[in-house]
Amino acid sequence: MLCEKFDNPGKVSFTTIPTKLDGDMTEAQALTRFAKQAIELGKLQELLSAAGTHALLVVLQGRDASGKDGAIKSVAGAMNPGGTRVAAFKVPTPEERAHDFLWRIHKQTPGKGEVVFFNRSHYEDILVVRVHNLAPKEVWEKRYEDINNFENLLTDNNVIVVKFFLHVSKDEQEKRLLDREANSEKSWKLNPSDWTERSFWDDYSAAYDDVLERCSMENAPWYVVPSDNKWFRNVAMAEVLIEALKPYKAEWKASLAKLGAEQKVALEKIRAESA
Numbered sequence: 701m702l703c704e705k706f707d708n709p710g711k712v713s714f715t716t717i718p719t720k721l722d723g724d725m726t727e728a729q730a731l732t733r734f735a736k737q738a739i740e741l742g743k744l745q746e747l748l749s750a751a752g753t754h755a756l757l758v759v760l761q762g763r764d765a766s767g768k769d770g771a772i773k774s775v776a777g778a779m780n781p782g783g784t785r786v787a788a789f790k791v792p793t794p795e796e797r798a799h800d801f802l803w804r805i806h807k808q809t810p811g812k813g814e815v816v817f818f819n820r821s822h823y824e825d826i827l828v829v830r831v832h833n834l835a836p837k838e839v840w841e842k843r844y845e846d847i848n849n850f851e852n853l854l855t856d857n858n859v860i861v862v863k864f865f866l867h868v869s870k871d872e873q874e875k876r877l878l879d880r881e882a883n884s885e886k887s888w889k890l891n892p893s894d895w896t897e898r899s900f901w902d903d904y905s906a907a908y909d910d911v912l913e914r915c916s917m918e919n920a921p922w923y924v925v926p927s928d929n930k931w932f933r934n935v936a937m938a939e940v941l942i943e944a945l946k947p948y949k950a951e952w953k954a955s956l957a958k959l960g961a962e963q964k965v966a967l968e969k970i971r972a973e974s975a
């Protein structure tokens with residue numbers, strides 16, 4: 701596994717995990733490897749979609765400019781858009797705020813046969829909310845357990861849950877933010893608040909440590925992806941997703957074979973009747 705997996709509650713200090721790895725690959729090798737992975741991912745998604753017995757939820761979290769959009773573009777891009785959706789979670793609207801914090805999230809979860817990528821998620825409610833005191837501690841403190849219960853509910857209903865934290869260094873983030881300023885093609889991504897958020901770097905680190913510590917479960921693991929190298933990030937994420945889906949391959953193929961056999965019988969019956 702190219703990135704670290706957290707699937708049990710326990711003390712974590714993720715800042716000791718490197719942000720930049722190459723996995724013994726050159727960029728060119730990584731691109732070739734990703735192209736192969738993309739084909740495999742596409743096939744797995746096709747099976748998931750056709751079998752219609754499971755769903756896949758991919759949760760993406762990360763600091764500003766950690767590459768959430770790029771990761772979705774690359775990894776979701778390997779799949780058939782017909783069976784894939786992206787849900788982005790921003791500052792809650794008044795209607796969303798009038799409900800419990802999982803209300804807007806639950807509505808966007810994937811149905812059977814579907815893949816959904818969350819660009820930010822319910823975890824914002826124990827990250828930005830905690831860092832900026834948007835709710836009292838007694839409110840957000842309960843949410844770790846609410847989230848674990850919610851994710852258990854999803855996995856009990858055949859949703860495969862994979863959570864990625866895109867891990868970038870403070871220097872890499874600065875480089876990317878400055879690049880947005882300098883490059884007119886990227887300046888639309890400029891958001892002055894990204895610089896303000898940067899000053900809360902350590903508070904976010906502590907909040908992410910608690911997320912990993914308290915919301916890592918065997919059935920809904922977190923993966924910390926070294927993301928300074930975008931090409932490494934894509935290969936690492938694709939590897940995790942392939943590993944998460946592969947165990948179901950035989951089951952999905954068997955249910956499709958059964959479906960195919962039933963359709964053949966139905967077709968033969970129609971032919972016999974019309975002969």
Ligand code: ADP
Pocket residue numbers: 764789790791792819820821824825828829834891
């Ligand atoms: P992004 O940074 O994801 O590309 P935006 O610049 O629109 O997109 O930022 C979305 C903002 O919404 C982020 O600052 C994020 O922290 C904030 N946000 C998301 N969920 C919540 C929430 N539940 N409560 C408060 N703010 C939130």
